[in-house]
Amino acid sequence: MKILYSQRRFYHVETPFNRVIGRDIESTGFAWWSGNARLINVSGKLLGAHVAHAGLMVFWTGAMTLFEVSHFIPEKPLYEQGFILIPHLATLGWGVGPGGEIIDTTPYFIVGVLHLISSAVLGFGGIYHSLLGPDTLEESFPFFGYDWRDKNKMTTILGIHLILLGVGAFLLVLKALYIGVYDTWAPGGGDVRRILSPTVNAAVIFGYVLKSPFGGDGWIVSINNMEDLIGGHIWVGTMCILGGIWHIVTKPFAWVRRTFIWSGEAYLSYSLAALATMGLTAAVFVWYNNTAYPSEFYGPTGPEASQAQAFTFLVRDQRLGANVASAQGPTGLGKYLMRSPSGEIIFGGETMRFWDLRAPWVEPLRGPNGLDVNKIRNDIQPWQERRAAEYMTHAPLGSLNSVGGVATEINSVNYVSPRSWLTCSHFFLGWFILVGHWWHAGRARAAAAGFEKGIDRKTEAVLSLRPID
Numbered sequence: 001m002k003i004l005y006s007q008r009r010f011y012h013v014e015t016p017f018n019r020v021i022g023r024d025i026e027s028t029g030f031a032w033w034s035g036n037a038r039l040i041n042v043s044g045k046l047l048g049a050h051v052a053h054a055g056l057m058v059f060w061t062g063a064m065t066l067f068e069v070s071h072f073i074p075e076k077p078l079y080e081q082g083f084i085l086i087p088h089l090a091t092l093g094w095g096v097g098p099g100g101e102i103i104d105t106t107p108y109f110i111v112g113v114l115h116l117i118s119s120a121v122l123g124f125g126g127i128y129h130s131l132l133g134p135d136t137l138e139e140s141f142p143f144f145g146y147d148w149r150d151k152n153k154m155t156t157i158l159g160i161h162l163i164l165l166g167v168g169a170f171l172l173v174l175k176a177l178y179i180g181v182y183d184t185w186a187p188g189g190g191d192v193r194r195i196l197s198p199t200v201n202a203a204v205i206f207g208y209v210l211k212s213p214f215g216g217d218g219w220i221v222s223i224n225n226m227e228d229l230i231g232g233h234i235w236v237g238t239m240c241i242l243g244g245i246w247h248i249v250t251k252p253f254a255w256v257r258r259t260f261i262w263s264g265e266a267y268l269s270y271s272l273a274a275l276a277t278m279g280l281t282a283a284v285f286v287w288y289n290n291t292a293y294p295s296e297f298y299g300p301t302g303p304e305a306s307q308a309q310a311f312t313f314l315v316r317d318q319r320l321g322a323n324v325a326s327a328q329g330p331t332g333l334g335k336y337l338m339r340s341p342s343g344e345i346i347f348g349g350e351t352m353r354f355w356d357l358r359a360p361w362v363e364p365l366r367g368p369n370g371l372d373v374n375k376i377r378n379d380i381q382p383w384q385e386r387r388a389a390e391y392m393t394h395a396p397l398g399s400l401n402s403v404g405g406v407a408t409e410i411n412s413v414n415y416v417s418p419r420s421w422l423t424c425s426h427f428f429l430g431w432f433i434l435v436g437h438w439w440h441a442g443r444a445r446a447a448a449a450g451f452e453k454g455i456d457r458k459t460e461a462v463l464s465l466r467p468i469d
Contacts, residue, residue, distance in 0.1 A: 040264045043145060044134045052126025055119045061085065062115025069108045078102070079299030079394060084418050087297035092172075093181040093192040099383065100182070100190050100296025148264045152251045159247030166240030169233045173198070176230045183226045184294035184360050189383050199231030208232070213284075216356055221285050224358055229292060261444045269441035272433050279430025287396075287423040290359060295391065299417040303354035305395030306404030307362065308388040310336070310347040314376070315385055325373045337371060344370030350405030361387045396420040 030037040039046040068083045077100075078087050086108055090096045094107035138145030146153050175181060176195040184190040199205060205228070213219040223229055252260075260266065286293045290301055300308060314336045318324050322336070329335035329348060338348040346355035361384045365375045395406045396417035446452040 037265075040148070042135045043137045044129055047137065047144070048126050048129030048131070048133060050126075051122055051129055055122030055126050058115050058122055059119035062112045062117075062119055065089075065108055065112035065115065069105050069112060072102070072105055072108075074102065077299075077390065077394075078297045079295075079418050080415065082416065082418070084422060087293075087418060090297045091182050091292075091294060092175065093179065096182050096192055098188065098191045100184070100294060148267070149262055151257055151262055154262065154267070155247045155250070155252050159244040162240045162244030162247065164244075166237040166244060169237030169240060173230055173233050173237060176226070181226065181230075182294060182297075184291060184296060185225060185363075189387065190294065190296055190360060193226075195226050195230045197227060198234055199228045200234055201231075202235070204228060205232050205235050218288070220281075221288050223289065224291050226291065261448045263444055263447065265440050265447065266444035269437050269439075269444055272437035272440060276430050276434035276437055279426045279433060283423050283426035283430060286419055286426065293419065293422075295359065298419045298422070299394050299396055300359075300391035301357075301419065302396055302403060302406075303351075303357040304359050305391050305397070306351040306354050306406050307347055307357050307359065308391035309404075309406055310349050310351040311362065311388045312385070312392050314347070315380060315388075318377070324376065337373070337376075340370065345373065346370055350402070354404055361391075396423075 024038075025031045028038045028040070032038070036046060036049050039049060065085045068081075068086045071081065072083075072086070073081060078090065086102075089108055089111060090100070090102065094111070095102055095104040097103040134140050136145065138147075146157065148154070172181075176198070178194065180192045180194040182190065183193050183195075186193055208220045208223060208228070211217040211219050211222065213221070220232075223232070286298065288301060288303075290298075290304060295301065295304060314324050317327075317336070324336035327335040333352075334348040336348050337345055338352060340346045340352075340355045344355070346352060364384070365371055365380065367375065392406070394415065394417060395403070396419040397403050397406060398416065398420060443452060
């Protein structure tokens with residue numbers, strides 16, 4: 001027992017008469033502001049806290065979706081309206097037409113209302129289990145009860161969670177197969193389509209995972225087609241479900257028992273590590289990837305806005321009579337078109353640094369050797385011009401000036417790209433959650449070793465000060 005908890009933290013959970021025990025600092029070692037730490041050994045109340053928390057999250061989602069629906073202006077792109085939820089729903093193919101045009105907001109309204117209704121159910125469940133339900137689940141509902149030290153039960157709970165994650169991944173697969181999702185690469189500027197032949201080739205899918213995250217490789221962030229994206233979810237869903245079954249039917253091996261710390265705070269630290277990994281990955285994903293996060297909904301990526309500006313001025317000057325294939329800039333390099341390090345024809349100017357950008361509006365102009373001069377002279381379509389002009393003036397740069405040649409737009413005074421917002425929010429949340437992982441992992445290991453100290457409240461300076469009055 002002593003190798004798992006320090007004496008300060010371990011208390012028995014017998015609560016037949018005193019309803020305060022298990023919730024105050026005397027019986028738990030934690031003050032009220034330590035939150036769920038007070039509930040480490042009262043599984044029923046901890047369940048209530050988690051269900052209530054889920055209710056709050058779902059309520060925010062529903063309320064914010066309805067807020068965005070009520071403020072939606074059809075004439076403006078989603079990224080110019082500060083939306084972060086409707087773009088996700090649009091990416092799933094709800095209410096979207098060709099070119100990413102929002103043609104029906106009814107699905108968004110329905111999703112918002114369903115989340116509000118669900119949040120009410122979760123809210124009532126949270127209140128019930130926090131205030132009225134049994135303090136501990138082990139006696140009344142042994143299937144849902146647990147002991148943090150029960151390694152087999154803990155891995156069984158892990159397995160159940162993995163199966164639920166796998167089911168979620170397959171829900172997206174089914175949506176893509178039978179209803180359709182938005183594909184920004186669909187001909188003509190993007191459309192909703194069914195993904196009828198997802199990639200299941202392990203070499204392709206795991207090739208993304210094994211790639212370098214640097215340079216032109218880009219790890220999983222480099223995914224550039226919906227077939228691979230949905231195929232990846234097939235693999236993730238399958239592995240989660242099979243892994244979940246494995247963890248349910250097996251017991252942890254001896255080396256696993258020895259390696260891990262088996263306590264409530266340790267499990268919290270493991271969960272925080274997973275969340276931090278996902279948050280930091282999502283930040284990079286939304287910043288660079290315009291397949292999973294289509295620019296029609298989230299605004300252009302930084303490189304995309306830069307390339308769009310070069311393209312827009314090329315179109316303008318070509319109309320005015322410039323020979324874009326041979327014109328030189330002030331440095332002697334090509335003003336509009338130049339060569340990349342590998343010999344491809346690319347856009348010239350400061351945007352040369354983003355020469356390997358891939359975006360749906362510019363890909364039709366490429367040939368076997370990069371940009372095709374003949375296509376640029378004779379085959380630029382109006383939708384490409386419009387989209388590039390829109391992206392040029394909505395770079396995800398805030399008030400930064402001249403990143404890839406993109407000027408600080410006057411729109412930037414009152415414009416924040418959802419792509420910037422999602423990137424920054426996920427980076428900061430991912431970072432602080434990672435710090436939380438370090439903190440709780442350190443505490444859990446200290447407690448297991450028996451030298452956890454904590455802070456003695458008796459030595460707080462404020463307790464020795466004279467009363468204010």
